[in-house]
Amino acid sequence: MLTVHHLGRxxxxxIVWLCEELEIPYALxxxxxxxxxxxxxxxxxxxxxxxxxxxxxxxxxxxAESGAIxxxxxxxxxxxxxxxxxxDPDFAHxxxxxxxxxxxxxxxxxxxxxxxxxKLADDNPVLSVARARVDRAFDLIEARARDAxxxxxxxxxxxxxxxxxxLTTMRYFQPYDLKRCPNIIGYLAxxxxxxxxxxxxxxxxxxxxxxxT
Amino acid sequence: MLTVHHLGRxxxxxIVWLCEELEIPYALxxxxxxxxxxxxxxxxxxxxxxxxxxxxxxxxxxxAESGAIxxxxxxxxxxxxxxxxxxDPDFAHxxxxxxxxxxxxxxxxxxxxxxxxxKLADDNPVLSVARARVDRAFDLIEARARDAxxxxxxxxxxxxxxxxxxLTTMRYFQPYDLKRCPNIIGYLAxxxxxxxxxxxxxxxxxxxxxxxT
Numbered sequence: 077m078l079t080v081h082h083l084g085r086x087x088x089x090x091i092v093w094l095c096e097e098l099e100i101p102y103a104l105x106x107x108x109x110x111x112x113x114x115x116x117x118x119x120x121x122x123x124x125x126x127x128x129x130x131x132x133x134x135x136x137x138x139x140a141e142s143g144a145i146x147x148x149x150x151x152x153x154x155x156x157x158x159x160x161x162x163x164d165p166d167f168a169h170x171x172x173x174x175x176x177x178x179x180x181x182x183x184x185x186x187x188x189x190x191x192x193x194x195k196l197a198d199d200n201p202v203l204s205v206a207r208a209r210v211d212r213a214f215d216l217i218e219a220r221a222r223d224a225x226x227x228x229x230x231x232x233x234x235x236x237x238x239x240x241x242x243l244t245t246m247r248y249f250q251p252y253d254l255k256r257c258p259n260i261i262g263y264l265a266x267x268x269x270x271x272x273x274x275x276x277x278x279x280x281x282x283x284x285x286x287x288x289t
Numbered sequence: 290m291l292t293v294h295h296l297g298r299x300x301x302x303x304i305v306w307l308c309e310e311l312e313i314p315y316a317l318x319x320x321x322x323x324x325x326x327x328x329x330x331x332x333x334x335x336x337x338x339x340x341x342x343x344x345x346x347x348x349x350x351x352x353a354e355s356g357a358i359x360x361x362x363x364x365x366x367x368x369x370x371x372x373x374x375x376x377d378p379d380f381a382h383x384x385x386x387x388x389x390x391x392x393x394x395x396x397x398x399x400x401x402x403x404x405x406x407x408k409l410a411d412d413n414p415v416l417s418v419a420r421a422r423v424d425r426a427f428d429l430i431e432a433r434a435r436d437a438x439x440x441x442x443x444x445x446x447x448x449x450x451x452x453x454x455x456l457t458t459m460r461y462f463q464p465y466d467l468k469r470c471p472n473i474i475g476y477l478a479x480x481x482x483x484x485x486x487x488x489x490x491x492x493x494x495x496x497x498x499x500x501x502t
Contacts, residue, residue, distance in 0.1 A: 125429055126393065139381050143356070143388035151375035162364035168352050175356030178392040180339065187400055193415050194407070202406050216338055 078153065079103040081131040082168035082280045083120050085245055087142050087182075088130030090237050092280040093145055096272035097237070098154045104279055143178060146234050158234045161168070166229035173220070173227035184210040185242060189250040214257055217243070221259035222248075225266060231271070241266055244287045254289060264288040292316040292368065294344040295493045296333050298458055300395075301343030301357050303450050305493040309485035310450070311367045317492055326396040355454075356391060359447050365456055371447045379442035386433070386440035390451035394430070397423040398455060427470055430456070434472035438479060445483070453480055457500045467502060479499040 080102055082088045086109075095102045107120040124140045131140050132149075139145055144156060150159050160170040162197040187206050196203050217239070220227055227235045243264060253263050266289040267273055277286055293300045293308060293315055299322075308315045320333040334340040337353045344353050345362075352358055363372050375385040400419050409416050430452070433440055438446045456477060467474050481487055481501040490499055 080437055087459050125425070126434075127425070137381055139385060140470060141385050141392050143392055144381070144384035147379055147384050147388075153378070154363075167364070168350055168357070172354055172359035175354045175360075175391070178388070178396070179356055181356050183391070183396040183399060186396060190400055190404070190415060190419065194409075194413075196407075197343055200407075202403060206403065212340065214337070239386045 077101070077103055077134075078149070079133045081105050081107065081120065081129070081133070083107050083116050083129035084109055084281055085131035085248055085284065086116075087241050088216065089239050089245060089276065089280050090142050091130045091132060091145050092150070093240065093276035094154075094158070094234065094237050096276040096279075097270075098157060099234075099272075100149070100153045106280065117188055142238065143174070146237060150234060158232070158237070160228055160231070160233060166207040166231070166287055169224075170228035170233050170235050173185070173235035174233075174238050175206055175231040176213075176216075177235070177242060181210075181213045181239065182242045182246065184213050185246055185250045185252070192250070201258055210252070214252065214260070217263075218259050221257075226263075240273070245281075245284075247287045261289050290314070290316055290347075291362070292318055292346045294318050294320065294333065294336055294342070294346070296320045296329050296342035297322055297453075297494055298497065299329075299342035299462055300454050302458060302489065302493050303355050303360050303454050304343045304345060304362070306453065306486055306489035307362055307367075307371070307447065309364070309451050309489040310445075310483075310493075311363070311370060312485075313366045319493065355451065356387070359450060363447060371445070371450070373441055373444070373446060378446070381442035382437075383446050383448050386448035387446075387451050389426075389429075390448070391457055394423075394426045394452065394455045395459065397426050398459055398463045398465070405463070423465070427465065427473070430476075431470040431472050432478040434470075449480065453486075458494075458497075460500045474502050 080091045082092055082104060084106065092104060107117055109115060110117055116128060123131045124138055130142055130145055132145050139148060141195045150156060160167050188210055191203050191206055226232045227239055243260065265288065268286060293304045295305055295317060296318065303437055305317060320330055322328060323330055329341060336344045337351055339353045344359055345358050352361060363369060373380050401423055404416050404419055436480055439445045456473065478501065481499060
């Protein structure tokens with residue numbers, strides 16, 4: 077049985093959401109962050125040597141890393157649904173945004189979150205560079221959300237699932253004011269209207285306000 | 290015609306290496322970093338809004354992001370070679386290490402590189418956490434390199450191409466002493482013995498010492 081080990085307010089919301097979109101059978105096991113440190117609890121860290129979310133188990137398989145888990149579930153249980161094939165005209169867009177999620181956006185927001193802990197002067201040049209890189213990432217997404225309903229194109233794909241966390245729940249950890257990005261807000265309204273997204277968030281993080289604006 | 294825009298000493302070495310492994314026709318256009326700032330030159334930044342390497346062009350297509358470019362080339366020109374299919378027993382290993390490259394290892398080394406610019410006290414707690422995360426990533430790779438010839442298993446795959454940059458050339462930007470990782474050194478010896486790797490590095494970064502130990 078496929079089991080999604082979900083750490084509250086974490087990247088593993090992607091995996092819960094994916095399973096709800098695919099409507100496949102899965103077991104959900106939820107873990108709460110330590111209330112004081114906001115870190116993963118010991119039983120979550122013990123799941124996999126990497127010590128962070130997401131993690132799934134599937135029979136003897138133990139697997140971490142969002143991108144890997146999403147590709148695994150789509151191939152093994154989703155019959156390739158929510159991914160675009162190589163002959164699709166939007167194939168390159170799909171690949172770009174899928175990998176942009178952790179390769180650029182999440183990496184950039186993570187760097188900024190870490191710098192903010194250091195309480196640097198507002199004009200620190202390292203901080204300025206890190207902010208500019210995150211702004212550039214949001215600018216790219218804003219331009220894409222102006223041109224297409226979903227990131228790959230007209231069709232919802234796993235690229236949206238990969239990106240969704242960084243655009244929403246990640247902002248609990250690294251705030252980002254979306255006022256400058258009206259098309260991203262419109263995009264997140266489309267995400268927020270998806271029944272599978274709402275079911276996933278209700279199951280994984282019940283009561284958490286969704287940062288869709 | 291597929292054109293790889295290679296910025297010297299950058300993640301785009303992955304794409305040159307991939308093309309050499311696949312032995313597909315491609316044009317290579319090389320760009321040197323600014324000698325003073327070590328940043329990409331203006332003509333490289335002008336290629337794509339993201340402003341960083343790698344970038345490819347293929348007819349009307351302009352594509353960035355390592356993971357996306359690797360998947361695109363394998364699907365369009367490689368007939369799926371160097372990737373493992375869903376029915377391969379090493380499929381999950383393949384996916385894990387492919388995504389671990391930029392999702393965990395490169396992200397962690399990038400955070401550390403940025404922190405080092407701040408000249409923090411050696412016992413700064415944010416620096417300690419960032420170092421521990423990179424050490425943990427190398428520990429995981431070391432354990433894998435003890436158990437298998439390549440990261441996915443007995444077969445060389447694009448997971449090795451994704452990881453290779455972070456284990457070698459990235460150490461020009463964020464040094465990491467591999468003395469504690471004898472199995473990674475053994476793994477890098479296998480990488481360094483590959484004719485396609487050597488051809489790629491000769492073409493992309495001629496004269497650059499390869500950080501294989």
